[in-house]
Amino acid sequence: xxxxxxxxxxxxxxxxxxxxxxxxxxxxxxxxxxxxxxxxxxxxxxxxxxxxxxxxxxxxxxxxxxxxxxxxxxxxxxxxxxxxxxxxxxxxxxxxxxxxxxxxxxxxxxxxxxxxxxxxxxxxxxxxxxxxxxxxxxxxxxxxxxxxxxxxxxxxxxxxxxxxxxxxxxxxxxxxxxxxxxxxxxxxxxxxxxxxxxxxxxxxxxxxxxxxxxxxxxxxxxxxxxxxxxxxxxxxxxxxxxxxxxxxxxxxxxxxxxxxxxxxxxxxxxxxxxxxxxxxxxxxxxxxxxxxxxxxxxxxxxxxxxxxxxxxxxxxxxxxxxxxxxxxxxxxxxxxxxxxxxxxxxxxxxxxxxxxxxxxxxxxxxxxxxxxxxxxxxxxxxxxxxxxxxxxxxxxxxxxxxxxxxxxxxxxxxxxxxxxxxxxxxxxxxxxxxxxxxxxxxxxxxxxxxxxxxxxxxxxx
Numbered sequence: 324x325x326x327x328x329x330x331x332x333x334x335x336x337x338x339x340x341x342x343x344x345x346x347x348x349x350x351x352x353x354x355x356x357x358x359x360x361x362x363x364x365x366x367x368x369x370x371x372x373x374x375x376x377x378x379x380x381x382x383x384x385x386x387x388x389x390x391x392x393x394x395x396x397x398x399x400x401x402x403x404x405x406x407x408x409x410x411x412x413x414x415x416x417x418x419x420x421x422x423x424x425x426x427x428x429x430x431x432x433x434x435x436x437x438x439x440x441x442x443x444x445x446x447x448x449x450x451x452x453x454x455x456x457x458x459x460x461x462x463x464x465x466x467x468x469x470x471x472x473x474x475x476x477x478x479x480x481x482x483x484x485x486x487x488x489x490x491x492x493x494x495x496x497x498x499x500x501x502x503x504x505x506x507x508x509x510x511x512x513x514x515x516x517x518x519x520x521x522x523x524x525x526x527x528x529x530x531x532x533x534x535x536x537x538x539x540x541x542x543x544x545x546x547x548x549x550x551x552x553x554x555x556x557x558x559x560x561x562x563x564x565x566x567x568x569x570x571x572x573x574x575x576x577x578x579x580x581x582x583x584x585x586x587x588x589x590x591x592x593x594x595x596x597x598x599x600x601x602x603x604x605x606x607x608x609x610x611x612x613x614x615x616x617x618x619x620x621x622x623x624x625x626x627x628x629x630x631x632x633x634x635x636x637x638x639x640x641x642x643x644x645x646x647x648x649x650x651x652x653x654x655x656x657x658x659x660x661x662x663x664x665x666x667x668x669x670x671x672x673x674x675x676x677x678x679x680x681x682x683x684x685x686x687x688x689x690x691x692x693x694x695x696x697x698x699x700x701x702x703x704x705x706x707x708x709x710x711x712x713x714x715x716x717x718x719x720x721x722x723x724x725x726x727x728x729x730x731x732x733x734x735x736x737x738x739x740x741x742x743x744x745x746x747x748x749x750x751x752x753x754x755x756x757x758x759x760x761x762x763x764x765x766x767x768x769x770x771x772x773x774x775x776x777x778x779x780x781x782x783x784x
Contacts, residue, residue: 458625
């Protein structure tokens with residue numbers, strides 16, 4: 324009986340070994356097939372995947388200008404203003420008119436027993452009207468339309484400047500977000516390493532528990548800041564994509580711009596250039612001119628209007644208006660000069676003129692207000708530019724000092740001369756200093772772009 328059980332046990336063991344080997348063969352075969360298919364398909368998938376487009380600052384600005392809806396709307400507005408100008412110009416030319424008329428009466432017109440008119444009559448009248456004098460209204464309407472077109476073209480240029488600034492702002496904001504994310508990632512890596520050192524020292528009894536706990540707390544804080552930096556980067560990418568009318572989650576790759584040039588002009592130069600170039604002031608001047616023309620247009624009723632009219636007619640009893648029975652004057656022509664003047668309207672014209680004069684005063688005050696706002700905008704942008712530029716110089720020197728301070732404290736901690744607090748403080752100082760540098764660098768570029776916009780200049784840097 325014992326021999327039987329022994330043989331049975333050995334048989335089962337051999338069977339289990341056979342099953343294990345069979346499973347291993349199937350597993351190895353499946354794994355080999357998977358690896359083969361992976362390497363077969365992966366090159367194909369990598370081949371069809373296109374690399375992300377790299378945007379330079381110039382390319383980003385050009386793409387934003389091409390894609391921007393507001394700029395397209397302003398161009399259409401300029402086209403509409405041009406059409407309105409051309410429409411007003413046609414009012415100087417004669418107007419041609421044709422009328423075809425059919426008349427039927429219930430019975431023939433008679434004088435006693437004599438029929439004087441047919442029951443049906445066809446009439447064709449051609450007329451031409453040429454305005455001779457309209458109290459200068461046509462001239463002023465045309466000038467207003469022309470000024471409106473000029474204003475629309477300037478508005479288009481103004482919109483272009485705004486888009487260029489927005490593209491620069493989004494570009495540098497995205498670069499700044501990328502740099503701040505990289506700093507956060509480096510901080511997490513370095514504090515993680517410090518935590519491991521503190522853990523090892525604690526386990527061998529070289530440092531107290533509070534060193535390890537402090538490292539863990541700082542690591543948790545740095546991870547939280549990393550999440551914030553990641554979210555800020557995603558928001559910056561979304562803003563950039565929306566401005567360029569790309570899919571909002573499209574990957575973005577930018578060409579970094581670490582170099583910078585100082586701004587060498589003083590505030591008086593900036594005011595002078597802004598007063599010369601700002602398109603808002605040119606639009607305000609056009610609005611004043613339009614208001615002046617509106618005053619003159621309102622004075623049109625002070626004068627009579629004179630039109631010259633010429634007409635030619637044909638009459639007949641059939642559709643071809645070629646005379647007929649009882650048609651005594653089948654065709655003829657006339658020239659008429661018409662002078663019209665509404666000389667009394669209960670002060671309507673006077674009130675309209677006063678209204679337009681008030682609009683003119685409003686336009687003049689608005690230009691003064693615009694000029695004041697431009698001065699404030701220029702000074703604000705100028706001060707921001709100077710502040711950011713000074714910060715770059717100051718913080719750049721401190722980065723190397725912060726790096727050396729961090730290195731020394733790490734070495735001192737390994738030798739147990741310094742505490743974990745010293746290392747973490749040095750790391751925090753290094754992160755903050757590096758963060759401040761890149762903030763100052765890209766804020767300077769944004770402030771400089773804002774200053775160029777405030778001066779009405781289209782500068783690409």
